[in-house]
Amino acid sequence: MRKLLDYLLLPTAITGFERKYLARTNRIAFAFFALHVPVLCLIAWGNGTKPLLALALSLATLVGPAAAQKTIKNPRWVSMVYGVTAMFFGGLLVHFGQGATQIEMHFYFFALLAMLAVFANPMVIIAATVTVALHHLVLWLIVPESVFNYAAPVWVVALHAVFVVLESVAVCFIARTFFDNVIGLEKIVEARTQELAARSAEMRRVLDNVDQGFVVVAKDGTIASERSRAFDLWFGVGHKTLVAAFSTKSVEFAQALTVGWDALTDGFLPAELLLEQLPKRLNVGDEHFDVDYLAVNDEGSLLVVVTNVTARVTQEIGDRERMETLSIFERVLSDRNAVDEFFREANDIVKQIASGAPDLLSFKRAVHTLKGNSAMFGLTSVAEACHDVESFVAEEDEKPSPRVLAPLLERWNRVGTSLSRVVRVRSNMIELDADEHAALEREASVYSMDLWRKVHDLTLEPTKRRLTGVAAHTARIAERLEKDVAVAIEDNNLRIDAAQWSPFWSAFVHAVRNAVDHGAETRDERAEAGKSEKTTITLRTVMQGDRFIVEIADDGRGVDWDRVREKAVAAGLASETKEDLTMVLFSDGMSTRDGVSAMSGRGIGMGALKAAAEGLGGTALVLSERGHGTTIRMSFPVSAMGTDGRVRRTFPPRVA
Secondary structure: OHHHHHHHOOOOOOOHHHHHHHHHHHHHHHHHHHOHHHHHHHHHHHHOOOHHHHHHHHHHHHHHHHHHHHHOOOHHHHHHHHHHHHHHHHHHHHHHOOOOOOHHHHHHHHHHHHHHHHHOOHHHHHHHHHHHHHHHHHHHHHOHHHOOOOOOOHHHHHHHHHHHHHHHHHHHHHHHHHHHHHHOHHHHHHHHHHHHHHHHHHHHHHHOOOOOEEEEEOOOOEEEEEEOHHHHHHHOOOOOEHHHHHHOOOHHHHHHHHHHHHHHHHOOOOHHHHHHHOOOEEEEOOEEEEEEEEEOOOOOOEEEEEEEOHHHHHHHHHHHHHHHHHHHHHHHHHOHHHHHHHHHHHHHHHHHHHHOOOOHHHHHHHHHHHHHHHHHOOOHHHHHHHHHHHHHHHHHOOOOOHHHHHHHHHHHHHHHHHHHHHHOOOOOOOOOOHHHHHHHHHHHHHHOHHHHHHHHHHHOEEHHHHHHHHHHHHHHHHHHOOOOEEEEEEOOOOEEOHHHHHHHHHHHHHHHHHHHHHHOOOHHHHHHOOOOOOEEEEEEEEEEOOEEEEEEEEOOOOOOHHHHHHHHHHHOOOOOOHHHHHHHHOOOOOOOOOOOOOOOOOOOHHHHHHHHHHHOOOEEEEEEEOOOEEEEEEEEEHHHHOHHHOOOOOOOOOOO
8 A cells, every 4th residue: 555655646855847847737738728618618509508607617617727826836736736627627528518429528538537647647647537536426416417418327337437447547657657757857867967976986997097098078178077097197187178288288289179179069061070180199399199089979079088109109200210211321322422412412401491591482492392302312201391391381471480490400410410320421522533534534535435435424423323213202202192103214325414413303303293293193094094004204314406305204194284374364474375384384382283282282393493404504394285294394505414514525635
């Protein structure tokens, strides 16, 4: 019996949620029953059962709930009033619905009993059940025609009551279940909260014993209490947002995170894409952290995992430096002169960069040239540092501060130390001094012209050596860009003065990068165009009449001259003739790409190449047909091939 009472009687305490819910439900119930008044009048009029009486009795029935709404503070008691009211209106409906359909009106009681479950209180159902039972019993004894449309015996009334009781039992179960699982939600939440608190305490103990920084961050960027001790040790405690925590280590990282987080909360782009674009590496002096972001629920909360990778990064830097040193050493064994020249010229460029260069354009060219040459000699770390400086200049349109330049200068100093140990660079390096070479040349002229010519050319550098180095760099770029490229060399046994041509070869690297990045096609593109699988890039030095020609040609996609014209018009440059468009390609800051990559897109390389060619008295020309390839041709006078611009004679002196 006690269990039954505990089941039927709700707990004494009324939660805020239940109070608010019942207040709203009671108001709706009053409106619902108020609508019964015109319906009952209409039914009474149709059945000829005194519509004015129906109006009076239905209004009288509404007095009870109206008074309860105004005077009773406990919403559960008000709900019980509505349980009684429902059955009163059921009695009126049966009374005024006398006739052939009167028995059908009894379905109202069963329907209303079921609907009373919305009050989530079994006592409301019991109050309604008692009311309908008394109604049927009293009126059956006094006014039987008000209950049934025929002289019903007592067993019919009893059977009717049994069905009402059966339904009330089921509805009580529904009402109590509704209360326990919905109306009592606050208590459920409280219990769940306590459970979660216990689990959080257990999780906290786990997090405090891991060497990674774990922190849960809400969609608005605020930090939850769930985080590991490692995170607090690295970034401190008391921070309300993730950005505030990271700003203690790096303001730049925090700013980048703010921009990315704003885009994430806007929800305009897919969250998966934006998560990949959030900053991932936090560098603070000698400390390095990897930051990963994982979505944990549909509300936008993220699990941020911070890993201290300082030891790994230090090892990677050491491994990279050793690999770069090995690469330089291999180049020394194959072409020591080229390494010496690179080191001397790079040193001069670094000094120019450190001093700020005379103007912004010269600074851009210096950094871009150092990047290209460093990449060609396998100094990837220097090339990447140059790229970072270029990105800063492109964004700010000004020379970088010493702080921005510091990583590049520091890296070059480390490289210079390694180079000096491996190469032992000397300011001047020849196998024979000038007098010895001149004497040998005179001796050779006595024997044969061929021997004299070979001795004569000893101080000149074979163009094949340079083209071979450029070819190797071309292959590395192609591999990095995942392009299939075959490189052909046509040196035609020509030689030139190495020192005089060193700046040109440095700038020539830009043409190589453009040929691979812009010109080379994918296998699918070449197959569709009916071409061979690999793009062929030809590096050529040749004599044409009295001109010395240096060319790089590819059979790739060719220059999109329409795109060049659009860029020229946008920049206010001449674009009427093919010569105009060629000049556009060599203009500083002009690129057909909309984005910048580590290989191209800044519009500096071609201008640097043209300037280097003109510095030797030459000219630069672009020949290209869409879909058939591009040739960049530099033409020089023969005098440019010799030392200090003097023409090297191609015949021996007259022998006495």
